[in-house]
Amino acid sequence: MSIIIAGGGIIGITLALAISHETQGKQLVDLIETSDLDMRFSSDDPGHSIALSAETCKKLSALNIWSYLEPIATKITNIHISDRGLPSSIVLNATDYNVSSLGYVIELKSALKRLLIRLKAAPGISLYCPNKISYVERTKDFVHVILDDNRKLYGTLLVAADGASSDIAKICGIKKYYIQYPQIAIVATISTQLAHNGWAFERFTTDGPLAMLPIRNGRSALVWCQSISNAQAMYHTSDQEFLIQLQKIFGWRLGYLVNTGERKIYPLKLQIAGQNVSHRLILIGDAAQTLHPVAGQGFNLGIRDIMSLIDTLKIAWKNERDEGDSRSLQYYQKLRKLDVQKTIAITDGLINIFSNRTTVLVIGRMVGMAIIDHIPQLRNIIAQWTLGRLKN
Ligand SMILES: Cc1cc2nc3c(=O)[nH]c(=O)nc-3n(C[C@H](O)[C@H](O)[C@H](O)COP(=O)(O)OP(=O)(O)OC[C@H]3O[C@@H](n4cnc5c(N)ncnc54)[C@H](O)[C@@H]3O)c2cc1C
Known part of the structure; x- marks a missing residue:
């Protein structure tokens, strides 16, 4: 069964590429994105730029992605x-x-354009775009989603990388807390x-x-x-x-x-999901936490979500275990807790002190x-x- 990723922003695409790279395409990935990615690049919207820390670039290198950026x-x-x-x-x-x-x-738009070319050539990834998930069912052994065109997908794990206003979080009843x-x-x-x-x-x-x-x-x-x-x-x-x-x-x-x-x-706004894991579900990137942009930490934190998720998946693959079982979810949650709390505290503190x-x-x-x-x-x-x- 596949790993289903909702959201083809920089975090969703990077995760899909990372899984393809780590498993040479053996782990199947279904990536669902609502907007028409090719149209996104032809619009006049210039998008924004993001600062990547040196450590983030090293992590992207390890995933064989940095050479494209x-x-x-x-x-x-x-x-x-x-x-x-x-x-x-x-x-x-x-x-x-x-x-x-x-x-x-x-520049985020240029980066996404390059990553999309890479994504289309990467083994093991199926792209559903433009598509939206209209139904999610999480059973004991798998997750089942239905797309807006009635196609059905089955996976062991659903990853919500669908940004700050994550529909998946809403569908799965995950509360969001925020400071405007x-x-x-x-x-x-x-x-x-x-x-x-x-x-x-x-x-x-x-x-x-x-x-x-x-x-x-x-x-x-x-x-x-x-x-x-x-x-x-x-x-x-x-x-x-x-x-x-x-x-x-x-x-x-x-x-x-x-x-x-x-x-x-x-x-x-600073927005945090009440929980970043739930049954057969993991939230990453802006879907899990959205930070003030001036501190320049949103993507830098999101890439650390991806690295922790890859570490979690590697253990499951090595032990031939189900990627979305409760042990995997708990392990991921433990890996992320301190880093997320600390980054949010520093970012919010910095903005409050200096404004x-x-x-x-x-x-x-x-x-x-x-x-x-x-x-x-x-x-x-x-x-x-x-x-x-x-x-x-
Ligand atoms: C002005 C500004 C400056 C910033 N500067 C920095 C910086 O310097 N450094 C830094 O690290 N971070 C920075 N950030 C933060 C960074 O841009 C974000 O953390 C990062 O882009 C989040 O990526 P994402 O893929 O998680 O979310 P998004 O970019 O929001 O992508 C989500 C994707 O999911 C899709 N989607 C939405 N709903 C669904 C659905 N139901 N099903 C399927 N797909 C769906 C959307 O179309 C979109 O493509 C900045 C942010 C802003 C706004």
């Missing part, structure tokens, strides 16, 4: 972290940590007068954090979080006015901000920034987190 990835060689209005800042350099980069940035941040993110590609030379910028303001990540052709990927009213105004304003306002907040580190691509807005207006916290973060930049051990902790090396 590396040609479109841009190295982060330096990170500048600042707080608008405060004199201190933190600078992380790859050379200080004896690495060639602190991470990479990929009083902000939304504007995402756009910015062309600048000066080349970024691998510099990423993270800037905290009283209205919300802003990140500029280096991407191909000398451009930078902007994620700008603001109060809902400000963001709506910024979204609807002219390109010229948008760039003027952005320049005021971001400053001149990349010279004039010359041009902006199409703007897109994303609501911001808080109260005087105590303003002073605290001013002192904090100064201390962090002058005490190498503390800066080192931030760098290790960025690199994806902070251990539980």
